[in-house]
Amino acid sequence: MKILVCIKQVPDMESRFKPSGDGLWFDETDLAWRMNEYDEYAVEQAVQLKEQLGNEPELTVLSIGPDRVVEAVKKALAMGADKAVHVQDTVVHQKDPWQIASIIASYARDKGFDLIFTGMQSQDRGSAQVGVLVAELLSIACATTLVGFSYSDGVVNVKRELEGGLKGLVSLQLPALVTCQLGLNVPRYPTLPNIMKAKKKEIEAIPVANLLGEQAIAPTVEFYPPARKGGGVVLEGDVADLAQKLVAILKEKTTVVR
């Protein structure tokens, strides 16, 4: 069996974000990077499936971006992926979901992957499109927002997380693509032997020009901080004073406190 897992390297969300010079995305100075949290669940599920099938499947991890994304790729290798593909693109942030999906589909098209795992969305852009678009471009079955996964005999059974705690039960015939939601599993902490083995695993570098054939169809026009909301009151100071002030406001503005 051949499995593909697609990951994205994103900045740590505790960072302070500033628009870059061209105002189209964030400035990269002083950012700490990590694997997109949703993708960690995708990698973990892919590795669990590989282990379930006696380690027979070959698991490939793919990421698009500049050289720094290799860190995230190495983590996926340390978690258990067999090999990696680094699509080299120093300006990946300029590409829209359609282009990203087409790059991945270009790569995957002739490889015969049985199952593709992605995260449900990225923590930075959050457009939640790439996974489903890849499935559409490859004409394979797809389900999103997985909080449950099981596989047997060519059929994938999943639980989709719906609103209000409800879950939808879906079965997919292979080949298929699934997008993973937080809480699907517990991503493993790579053991040191696996970290060391990962250093020897193959990372195939492919220039993005070899795979890109599409223009952006939903480009970002501007990236900016939110306008400071005028209406809200900000209270600071001694905690006891604040408590008094707030109770006074609640009495005035709501019917909740008498």
Next chain:
Amino acid sequence: MEATREIYWNIGHGVVLPMYLLVTAAVGLLVWGIWKRLDHWRQGKPLNRFDRFDERAKRMIAEVFGQERVFRVREGGIFHAIFFWAFLTLFIGTLLVMVQADFMAPVLKANILQGRFYEGFSLVLDLAGLAALLMLAGLFVRRFIIQPAGLEITDDDYRVHALLFAILISGFLIEGARMAATEMVTNRSLALFSPVGMLVAMTMANVSADGLLLMHKVLWWLHFALVLGFIAALPYTKLKHILLVSANAFFAPLEEKGAITTINMEDEEAEQFGTATAADLTWKDRFDADACISCKRCQDRCPAHATDKPLSPMKLIKQIGEAAAAGQETSLVEAIGEDAIWSCTTCRACQDICPANNEHVNKILEVRRNLTLMEGAFPGDEVRTAIGNLEVNGNPFGMAFAARADWAEGLEVARVNEGEEADILYFVGCYASFDKRNREVARNFVTICNAAGIRVGILGKDEKCCGEPARKLGNDYLYQMLAQENIETIKATGVTKIVTTCPHCFNTLSRDYRDLGLAIETEHYSTYLNRLIRDGRLALDKAEAQECTYHDSCYLGRYKDIVDEPRAVLNAAGWRVREMDKSGYDSFCCSAGGGRILAEEKLGSRINVARVRQAEATGAPVLVSNCPFCLTMFEDGIKTGGCEETLKVRDLAEIIVERIGGGA
């Protein structure tokens, strides 16, 4: 009358050959018993504890004959030390008799055991014997009658006490019988030099001469047999500690306290990190289990044990021994228990007090290395999160690394990571950088240095966690990654002196980082300030005398022997220290060492609350510490323990900054 004694009186010189043969046989059995055990120890991995022979030998002799480690705990310790010296004296006495009988007399035709010397000899041996008997009685009462909590009584204890009593008592009985038949009759004044023997002899006043001779002979052979038994059975009784504990004083580590091997990450052959099964133990781990005499001093001092966690350092040592005996594949985590392994705060109180020089702490750290590096295990999800934060942002809080130097806003510091110059590099640490309470310490330290005319440099947002908590939880890989980055950054600045306000950073940079290539002098600010004050560079206002109690951080006191300097600094500022019972090397941990600052304390009662109560009990209104972990734990402990009205905790820097006076 001549002050001397006929050796082999009533026994006859014909005994010499069989005696030596039997003794040789007994010693042979002793050696064989130890020899057999060698195999068990040899199954452990190699470890070089035979280097620097002279240093080791000197230390062994000093410890064995000085009994200093035994003495550190008065209860029981005084008895054992005196017992040891007394028994040693008796042994030397016996040797002298042997030398006289089998060498001096036949070969040199001389007699050392005569005259004044013999008088002294007799008196000393008698008093030694009496002391030994009294001390043994004391030890007996302690173990069997008082029965201190946690002190086990095994069959071996009964046997050995019986054996020792028998040897000592039979010794006096022999002397009494001999004296009753000789000195008491012929040399009364000499008898005074063996007062105990004299008393015993007086009780035998009514025994017939033949009776005395028979009694003496029988007792002599009985005594001889008991001693042979003592020797031959030594490897199988707790008396083996005579050899093993002495040897352990030789084998004790010569490295700085707290040193642990730095895992070689380049070693591609390595398949196992840390200890998983008995096969991964070194010979020393196995040896320590045998050297352990179950005195429970370590257990008595363990803060985890004192607060009902499943950890006992003594049991741990024994469990490792049992696992080793059960077979090479025996799992150590199963033998000891995962909760016990994670409960350790590496405070070192166990290892510090152990009379047998056992090494408890690194055994635990090696098991943690296996849990972390081979199994990806954590003591809790909150630790997993903290480790993830360390990997992404270089601090356990998950705060953006770019904000690491925000605490220094408005202060005069040099950005040495940007090429500015400074007198010292202040390695701030994660807590002083990000934690609201601890930022005060950082700010105060800089203020104090500036007042002393010292230009302070910081690494700003390029500083990362020193890696110590990760390392103590077993993650040597993450530790090394953080360390390498710090070392590169520090080296690039060209600084020649580093000062820290955190004892953990201090230990790590001054000792552990040497293995990774950093050789820059690193000091803790308590000794640094002490010197500034002594050299007159920092003038302090002594105005109002104030009272406090002082907490010796584990990583300053026990690890680095820094006990006096912080007190000197407090005194220089006019503060009087009211000591807690557990202070100095006996200090009681705040609970946050061993990486546990990152973990939640879920088992038993709270260690920090226990310590806060100890501080409260001194009556001092202020508790002073100089470690960010201690400060954090005590603030929490004061709240949890409900002591807000009676006790405040302050850091040394906060105390000193208020007293900056005159002009530097």
Next chain:
Amino acid sequence: MKALLVCEYREGKLLDTTYELIAFANRLGAAKAAVLVGVEAAVPQFDGTLYLADVSALGEYNPAAHKAAILAAAEKEQADYIVFCHSSYGWDMAPRVAAGLKAGQVTEITALVDGGFEVGCCNAKMRRSVKPATTKTVLTIQAGAFTAVAPAGSPNIEKLDIPADGKGVTFGGYEPAEAKDVDLTKAEVIVSAGRGVGKKDNIPLIAELARALGGELGASRPVVDSGWVEHSHQVGTTGQTVSPKLYVACGISGAIQHLAGMKKSDFVVAINKDKDAPIGEVADVLVVADVLQFVPALTAQLQK
């Protein structure tokens, strides 16, 4: 301009979010049509064409068939915009339709701005505006971002004949949510705990404040995921969407998913150490303080 609104039908009901779609279309100033895989008895009330495919033939979840239905309706209407709610149905279906039309998609729109559609990014800390470059566009709108209109009108229904082929995807029904011990949707006051609360042991502090205000305890997703509070207390897109009179967010930064669940609250108080936390966007009052210090003080003040 023509907007085709994709309505949702779940567990035998038409979802109310339909009326947020209508509100959005009104804001766009677009003519409205709607498409629904459902039943005639439960169609949205608006004036316009409703393209209806039979849910009993196709199933409530059948991406291939639903996609075909939506594309058929879009073709008939010559729609410029195909609009979904950003729900578990919407984010699953929208990219499929976008791929089918090779149309640009804008996800989770929060506002219309000059030059495009505004969406949140970087955990709601930043914004970006997107301007699709294709003639047809697929849009998803954030739950609660556009206030629902009242149902009014009556659609003319056009039935669609869609093959049921699931193309490898089979729907197996629903797994009900765990029994709820609390219905936050009915609560008048909710006090929610976020990661800023620190640890499970501190949850009782927040619960006490809730009691002092006569309300219920809520929680953000990370707090539920960490096991500090049961799922039934979760507020957010995958928990419950609430609209109390007073919402107090304790130590909650304000990730989009949470905001979406409580934006409809009448009055929002946020307590957070960080002055710039995104929750400040929706808060009527932001108290900049340590949750663990302020909450007990507030509780004490209320109990006086």
